[in-house]
Amino acid sequence: MPVYRARTADLTRVFSRLAAWLALLAVLCSCASRAATVGERPLSAALPVVTVMVPLHFPNPPESSLLRSIEEMTGTRLEIEWVRDEIYADKVSTAFTTNSLKKATFVKYTDYIVMKNAIRSGAFWEIGPYLDEFPNLRNLDADILKQTTVDGKVYGLYTERPSSRQGVILRQDWLDNLNLEKPGTIDELYETMRQFAYGDPDRNGKNDTIGLTDRDDLVFGAFKTLGSYFGVPNGWSVEGTKLVPEFESPRYMDTLNFMKKLYDERIVNSDFAVTSKDVQRNLLIQGKAGVYIGSMSDVQRLAGEAKAVNPKAEFTLVNRIAGPEGYRVWSIPNFNGLFLFSKTAIKTEDELKQVLRFFDRTMDADVANLMKYGVEGRHYELRDGKVYLPEETSQMRVNEIASLYTLMIADLGNPNLLKVAQQGTLPELADRLIEDNEKFVVRDPTIDLESPTYDERGTELSKIVSDASYNYIIGQIDEEGFRKEIDRWKRSGGSQIIREYEQAYFGTAK
DSSP, rough: OOOHHHHHHHHHHHHHHHHHHHHHHHHHHHHHHHTTTTTTEETTTTOEEEEEEEEEOOOOOOOHHHHHHHHHHHTTTEOOOOOOOOGGHHHHHHHHHHTTSSSSEEEEETHHHHHHHHHHOOOOOOGGGGGGGGGGGGGGGGHHHHOOOBBTTTOOOEOOOOSSEEEEEHHHHHHHHHTTTOOBBBBHHHHHHHHHHHHHOOOOOOOOOOOEESSOOOOEEEEEEEEHHHHHOOSEETTTTTTEEEEGSSSHHHHHHHHHHHHTTOOBBGGGGOOHHHHHHHHHHTTEEEEEEEGGGGGGHHHHHHHOOTTTTTTEEEOOOBBBTBEEEOOOOOEEEEEEETTTOOOSSSHHHHHHHHHHHTTTTHHHHHHHHBBTTTBBEEEETTOOOOOGGGHHHHTTTGGGGGOSSOTTTTTTTTOEOOOOHHHHHHHHHHHHTTEEEOOTTTOOOHHHHHHHHHHHHHHHHHHHHHHHTTTTHHHHHHHHHHHHHHHIIHHHHHHHHHHHHHHHHH
C-alpha cells in the first residue's frame, strides 16, 4: 500500500504538471492563432503571401468562403484589394506613383500604354524566361503573348476574352408593348430608341423614358460599337501605303452625327458625357432607359437587378446591326488586361516564382472550375461531366462568384475547365451571339505594333480627340472645329505616331 500510494502521488504530480503545460500551450496557441488571424480567417505564417489589386465589376467581392477555399487549394495567403471599376485606372496610377503596387496588379489593356514606359524603366519583372517552369503557364497562347510584349519581351499574364462581346441589350417587354421587332439595321435601331423615348413603352401614361443610356466612355460606352455599325475602322485603317486613324474616316463623322441626333432629340441621357457606368446601368435597371449598348455578357446581371425593381421586366439581345458595309463589330485584342509584377513589391526571384506558382495553380481543374462556376450543388450541377447552370441560381452566382472571373488568366484556352451544357436563356443567348461576332469582327491592324510616341503620349493625345468628339455631339463645336482639333492632335505628336506605325507596319510587311 505505501508503495502504491507513493506511485499514485508521483503520477498525480506528473499529470498535474502535464495538465499545466498543456494549459499553457493552449494559451500560447490561442494567442498565436489570434495574432495570425485576419478578418476571422486563420493564416499560416509559413504560407507565401500573394497580394493582388483587381477591378470590381460587380456590387460585391466574391463570397469569403470561396476565397478561403482558393487559399487552401493553392497553399497561399491571399490579400486582394478590390477596387471599383470606375475608379480603377486612377487607383493604379496612384499606386504606381506612390510605390504601393501589389505583387500582382491588374492593368486593363486600354491603360497598358501608360505602363509601357514604366516597364521599360525596369519597374516590373520580365516573366517570359520563367514561364516554362510551370506546367500551365508554359502552354499560354503564343500569339496572345506576342500581342502583350514590350520590345519583344513578356511582362504580364493575360486575362483572355473573346474578340468582341459588343452588342445591344434592350427591353423585350417594351418591344412587345410597342409592337416592334428587334432592330436589325441602324435605321431600325434609331427608330426603336426613338419609340422607347416617346412611345410610352412602359405604358404608365408619362413621358419619363429615354431610348439609350450611355456614359463618359467613347470606347466601352455606345460610341465605338455604333461606329462599327457605320463602318468606322477599328483604331486604324490601311489605305495603300498609309495608316489612317479612325477619327479621320468619313464614317467617324457619320457616327458623331448619329450621336448628335440622339442628343439633340433627347433620346440619350443628356448628361452622358459625364455619366459614370453605375449611373448608366441604373437608368436601365430602374426602367428609365430601354437600350444599353456594350458587353452582351452584362445582360444576366442587368436583367436580374431590373427584375428586382420590376418583376415584369424582360430583356433580349441583338448583335447583328447592318450598316453601310454590312455586319461589322470592333474587336479587342484577345486579352483584355494583364497582371504585372512590381519589383517594388516583389524583391527576389524566388518571391516572383511563388506568385507565378499561384497563378499557374489557378489554371488547374479544381481551382479553375471553382473560380468559374462556384461550388457544385450550390451554384451549378454536374451531369455527365458537363456543367448545368440553373436559372434559379443565376443571381446567387452574380453575388457570390462573378467577381472571381477577374482573377482568372487564359480561361478561354484552359483545357482544364469544364464545358457548360446548359444555361439560363439570356446567358446562353449572350454566349451564342458573342461567338457569332467572330464572323464579322474588325481588328486593329496596329495591335502588335509599337510606337514610342504613342506609348509616351497616347493618353494625352487621345484626350484631344475624345474632347473634340464630345464637344461636337453636344453642339459646342461644329465640323470645322472638330477638324481643327484633329490638326492639333497631329501637331502635338499624332503625325509622329502615324509615321512610327507606318514604319513598323510596312517595314514588317516587307
